[in-house]
Amino acid sequence: MTFLNPYILALLATVAAPVLIHLFSKPQLRRIRWAATRFLAASLEKNRRRLRVEDLLLLFMRAALVVLLVLIFARPALLTTGDAALSSGETAAAIVIDNSASMGQSDGGETRFAEARAAARTIIGQLSRSSSCSLWLAAAPRPTPLAAKPSQDFALLRRLLDNAAPGDFASDLRPALEAAADSLATATANKEVFVFTDGQSAAWRQSGDIRKLVEKHRGKIRFHFRTIGKEGADNLAVTGLKTSGSLAAPGQKIRVTAEITNHGKTAATKIPVKLFVDGEPAQDEAVCENVAPGETKAVVLFASIRAAGRHTLRAEIPPDRLPADNSRAAAIRVASKLTTLVVDGATANAANTAERDGFFLRNALLPVAPGAAKNYFLQTTAAGVAALEDPAALRRYHAVFLCDVPALSRAAAQNLAAYVAAGGALLVFPGPTANLAFYNTDPDFAPLLPATLAPARDAPEPQKFLTLQTRNYAHPVTELWNEPGAGNLGTVRFSRYYPLTLKTAGTTGTTTVAAATTTAAVRHAAVLTYANNEIAAAATEAAASASAASGKTAAAVTAATGAANAKDAGEAAGAEAAGTAAAVRRGRVLLFGAPATTAWGNLPVTTAFVPLVARSLAYACDTDDPRRFNLAAGQTFAAEVPAEYAGRDISVLRLSGVAGDAPKTAGRVERDLDGLYRLRVKDTALAGAYAVWLGNAKTPWTRFAVQSDPAESDLKMSPPSETDLILKAADTSLSPDTRTASASADAGANGANVANTNNAGANGADVSSLSRASVPGTELWFWFVLAALLLALTETAFAHASSRPR
Amino acid sequence: MSEARQTDNLLDPDALSRAEHLGILARTVVEGYRVGNHRSPFRGFAIEFAQHREYTPGDDPRHLDWKVLARTDHYYIKQYEQDTNLVVHLLLDSSESMSYRGTATTHTKFHYAKALAACLAYLVLLQRDATAVNIFDTDTREHIPRTDNLGKIHHIMSRLAAADANRRTQIGSAMADLAKTATAKGIVMLFSDIFDDEEGFHQGLRQLRFQGHEVVVFHILDRDEIEFPLTGRVEFIGMEGNPTLTLNPAAIRKAYLAEMQALRSRVKLACDQAKFHYILADTAVPLAETLGAYLVARKQRGK
Incomplete structure (x- = not known):
């Protein structure tokens, strides 16, 4: 118990008041000459003990009454835990x-x-x-x-x-x-x-x-x-989960990298990491041997997805005190079939296909035996620049490769610009015949490119060749080579190249982009830079725009993603780019500084060429902004659906791996102001993999992932x-x-x-x-008043019964 | 003091008028020559010389023994046996405790007792019986010899009025003295609060009974002493040498009343055992009421 007016308690000294009043008061004393004092004395003697007890009781009650009155004014209150x-x-x-x-x-x-x-x-x-x-x-x-x-x-x-x-x-x-x-x-x-x-x-x-x-x-x-x-306390977290930039196709092994970060103060050893696909039993498991405090280690796992479409991956480590980051999910798109058009420039009509500029590219795109090429998910078509004249035909391809194309007709350039704007992928390998004026100034084509090309230049003395960077690959296309077992691009040499001058975002309608394949917070780096002369040219971009159309610059995104990335970008500043990438509306464009032939270098004949082409293609084709399917917790998931699904119920299930979970209704498909129908899922508070059903369909319409902020793990x-x-x-x-x-x-x-x-x-x-301090709670003055009244009544009755003056 | 000296107040006309026709009857048969109220146990007529006594002022000069005066030139009174058939001895306590006057009354207990005694003396003389008065404290302070002369009533009253109550008391010795001197059977009327010397009172009762007296005890008590209604803080100043007590009377009222009741019960029991009258004389009750009640009761018992 406590008091809200504790200073009033000083008045408790008045408890002595009854005694003082008794001592110092001069009560009206009547004097009577009395005959029968003999009986008075006898009565007094017989009742002396009783009288003393009664006097003490009365004194106690009167003192208690004074105490109660003081306590009432001091506002007693119960103590409770509070602030x-x-x-x-x-x-x-x-x-x-x-x-x-x-x-x-x-x-x-x-x-x-x-x-x-x-x-x-x-x-x-x-x-x-x-x-x-x-x-x-x-x-x-x-x-x-x-x-x-x-x-x-x-x-x-x-x-x-x-x-x-x-x-x-x-x-x-x-x-x-x-x-x-x-x-x-x-x-x-x-x-x-x-x-x-x-x-x-x-x-x-x-x-x-x-x-x-x-x-x-x-x-x-x-x-x-x-x-x-x-x-x-010590906290181990899965802070990143991404595919390694390769094309995800049904039945193909997908390389997945899970990043394990140790935010604790002691090293973590032998951390089992499991990989789940769409909430099914674990497909792969690996052990992260040792993660030092503050360190992040990447663990490579492999998954295989049977069907095309959106799927979710989820990496999981053993539980600790912060469950939110013990698993991390990512949504990926598995393409069913990919068609590419390889446009040969001046050599398009060469009888010997090996003499065509796209020879090495076509082979790199089909790294299978000739008999199996038909069933391979990637199909390649070789054609001349005339193939770009037909916009309808062009739309059938997922990606277009320009191999040493000198220049394009106006119609072809316009078609290509429209193709990219609609979401197409364009990969440009300028060769010795390239018309730089066209590349740099054509009103339709030049805006597609993320850089301008300077006149071709020989590699500087004394080596007379340039090599590509051997470490610190920051771009999703090349980050594979950061792993020690994957080798590096150091064996690639160029004797001649087109210096690339990066454009600033927005100047030509392009936006430099380095979007992550799986998460919004991956490290951004140049696609490719030369290693000579301490170049590290083109921090081409470090950007991952929230959406390609939003026009956010690389610099802005870099700044937003923190000091670490800014530092990397700073280190890369001044390096000469061997390849750059940009997003143009809904499509992506990759521009390299040399042709995909052996004319100026050995790139096509190195072991890195096939994965480089595959990863470049995967990156260029991943135009469907992965951030739409990989959300931060709390963001609303929205996806376009055909008009026929209008009004269908939306059911959502978080794929936590717990049996018995049932999908929850999350509204209906509705038409937006832009006339498109979209499904929306607003309840994305918990991180994890989600599957979305429309109507009574047995298979999910799509899947998406909700990811927690890696900073929360620290x-x-x-x-x-x-x-x-x-x-x-x-x-x-x-x-x-x-x-x-x-x-x-x-x-x-x-x-x-x-x-x-x-x-x-x-x-x-x-x-x-x-703090759980003891603070005043319910006030008790009512009970104290009641007690005082009862005591007063008792005192009155007692004083009356014992015939005491008040 | 002035109250005590007002002789006119002692005879209460109302009391006398109401008591006059009742008379005072001797409960027991007394010796006497008169025919009337009292039947004599003796046959014939006899008034015998008893002794001489020195003359004191107030004695009837008719009783002077002229022969002795002539021979010795000394004044002697001839005293005879049984001047009358009924002698009522009025024994009045004049101790200090009798001077108490309570809040409910206008007179002291002593005054009440004197008035009561005066009325009774008047009544006795009126019916031609004799009366004698003894006023005592530690000793007999005032003695009015027996007389059957109604004309002496003024003398009795003046002596009563002159009496003060300001000393201690020894009721036992007063009763013992009376028992020694009043050899003939008579009625002894005691007016006292009997606060002190209770043992002496019982002893006196026994002696008087042995002498054949009929004793009537008027227990004179103030209303305050009976009911003890006092409140507040009171300093009780003790009388007759008792200590002074300061206390809250209400706190011990119950115990006090028990003590007082016990005293009254003891006195009454002693009277009842001796077949004597016990009358509680509450000074707040009008004299006529007390006297009438006593006389009625006495008359009924006398039949």
Whole structure:
């Protein structure tokens, strides 16, 4: 029990009042000459003990009555566990719970999210009847309002809290804080915002904006940041999952790379990694031998998919305390058949096909025995530039290779531009006959190319040849050679080449692109650069645009993906590109600096040529933005469907591998404003592989994957400087005690911690570990008044019964 | 004091008018020569000389022994056996405790007792019986010899009025004295609160009974002493040398009443055992009522 007006307790000294009154008062004493004093003395003697007991009882009751009166004015209240920073009296509170994936970690019991929920319930329980509260879940891409406006229906708020489901979202506190602060705009009571977060570094990425927000509301709203739990334990995570850039075809082995990151402080050894396809039993399993702290290791697994279409892959490691990142899913497209057109330039009419410029390419595209070529999923057609004149014929091909084409007719150039814009893949190998004026200036063709070609140049002395880069392959096309067992491109030599000058995004209607094949957060690198002269030319692009049509520049994307990538791009700056890539509307264009023949180099006759061509083709054909099928948690999945499916029910199942899971209805196919019909799945809170059915179909219409932010796997707490800056914004400082308590999250130091937090909180903001302090709960004054009344009645009755003056 | 000296107050006209026709009847058969109220146990007529006694002022000069005066020049009174058939001895306690006056009354217990005694003396004389008065505290302070002369009533009253109640008491010795001097059977009427010397009272009762007296005990108590209605904090100043007590009377009221009831029960029991009258004289009750009640009861028992 505690008291809301403890200073009133000083009046407890008045408990001596009855005694003092008795001692110092001069009661009206009647004097009577009495004859029968003999009997009085006898009566007194007989009742002396009883009288003393009665006197003591009366004294006790009267003193107790005084004590009760003092206690009533001191406002007694039951102690309950709660947050000491909450103001007493009428309060307009907003509670923000971090709903990022890292809140799913536990210390063996409750998850951080469950603890935050319990703490929020405590806050609600502490609110007075006239108070109100709004509830927000903070996560990317947008905060989720559980109760957008402050409500006084605490039962409803509790129910909303109980029903709040955790998700595998990325951290983003600022928008939720802003929304929470806005929700209190019209409130007149004490405004308090409580933020419950695990204090993970990722949550404070926008500490600058948070600081500004706190600063903006200084003096109006008090912000209380409560970190839950200790700094994260060892955490192993699958932070990446992607196919290795090769073409995925039915029955073909798909090379899948799973990245295992050790965020702990000790090395992890012998980590079994399993690969699942579409929720079926594991297809492959590998062991990651040793991952040092802070290191990321790639594990190669293989999968085989029987049918064409969208499929999901899921890599899984043994469970730990953060389940969200113990598996990672990715959606891939398996093409049923791929047709390519290899356009020979000047040598198109050569009788000997071996003399044609596309000879090596055609063979590289069909790396099977001649008898098996018909059944191979990749079909190649050789033709001259005239084949580009027919736009209808052109649309039948998935990809077009231009091999030493000097120039194109205007119609062909326009057809090709339209073909690329419609989603076609174009791979250009300029040869000795190339008309550079056409390549660089043709109004239809030049905008397709990601670079301009300088006049051909011989390799510099003294080697007289150029080699390709031997390491640090950043582009999806070439990253295969980062693996030690895959060899490298160092054996490729060029004696002559076209220097490529990269265009800046948007200048010619092209956008340099290096989109990942599987995830939105892969490392970006040049397709290919020369190794000589310390070139590393063309950090061609490092870009992965959110969508090709969005026009985001490589630089913008690079900046957004963090310092590591920016550093790589910086290292690559100045390197000379041997090949570049760009997205043009819905299609992709790859431009190389040399022909695919042996005229200027040995590339076509090296072992790397076949995989390089295959991977280039796979990359160029993957125009269907994989990010549409590989979403961040919380993003809405949308896919076009034919009009015949209009109104069909959409059923979704998260392929968790748990038997008995049934698909859930997720709405119906609806027509959008653009006239297209789309299915939408909004409930993508949990990471994993999803399958979508339309109507009563037995096979899924499509599949997609939801991925958590790899940054969520790093459970390190934010550095003190971040929280200090926020406190400075609130014109206050964090006392050393609080800082220590915050860092150690020692439950035993809660008392001091809370006290310090209170002091800090009075000035605008405070940051501390979540504490279960004892705070005043239900007020007891009613019961004390009742007790006082009963005692007064008892005292009166007793005094009357024992014939005592009052 | 002034109250005590107002002789006119002692005879309550209302009491007398109501009591006059009742008379005082001797419960037992007494010796006497008069015919009327009292039947004599003796045959014939006899008034015998008993002794001489020195004359004191107030004695009837008719009883002077002139012969002795002539011979010795000393004044002696001739005393005879049995001047009358009924002698009522009025024994009045004049101790300090009798001076208490409660809140419900306008007079002290002593005044009430004097008035009661005066009325009874008047009644006795009125019916031609004799009466004698003894006022005592630790000793007999005032003695009014027996007389059957109604004209002496004023003398009795003035002596009663002059009496004060301001000393301790020894009721036992007063009763013993009376038993020694009043050899003839008579009625002894005791007016006292009997707060002190309870043992002496019982002893006196036994002696008087042995002498053949009929004893009537008027237990004079104030209403406050009977009901003890006092409240608040009170300092009780003890009388007759008793200590002073400061206490809350309401707190011990029950115990006090028990003590008081026990006293009354003991006194009444002693009277009942000796077949004596016990009359509780509550000073808040009008004198006529107390006297009438006693006389009615006495008359009924006398039949």
